[in-house]
Amino acid sequence: MLRYLLNVYVGKQIFDASKPKVKDDDGMAQQFEEGFGLSRNSMKIAGGLELVGSIFLFLSTCSKSLSRLGSVIVGSVMGVAAYKHYEAGHGFKGAKHALTLLGLSALSFVDTLGKKK
Helix, strand or coil, rough: HHHHHHHHHHHHHHHHHHHHCCCCCHHHHHHHHHCCCCCCCHHHHHHHHHHHHHHHHHHCCCCHHHHHHHHHHHHHHHHHHHHHHHCCCCHHHHHHHHHHHHHHHHHHHHCCCCCCC
C-alpha cells in the first residue's frame, strides 16, 4: 500500500514538472538553453519521458511491471536532471528535488523486487 502512495506522490510531482516541457513553454525552453545548455528538443524529450513515467507510476496498482517501468523511466530522467544541475553549478541545493524523486523512485523499484503478489 505504501508503494502505491509513494508512486502517486512521485507521479504527481513528475507530472506537474512535465507540463511546461510538453507544452513547449518558451520560459522553460529558455531555462533549458541558458541554464543547462540543452536544446528545445531535449526539453520536449525530457518532458515526454517524465509524462510517460508518471502515467506508469499512476497505473502501478495494476501491475508491478508498470511500477518498475515507471520507476526506471523517472529514475533515469531524474538522474540526468541531478547531473545537469551539478554541472550547471547549482550544487546540492539545485539538485535536491531531482535527487529526492530519484531516491523515491529507486525505493519503489526495489520494493517490487522479490515479493510475490
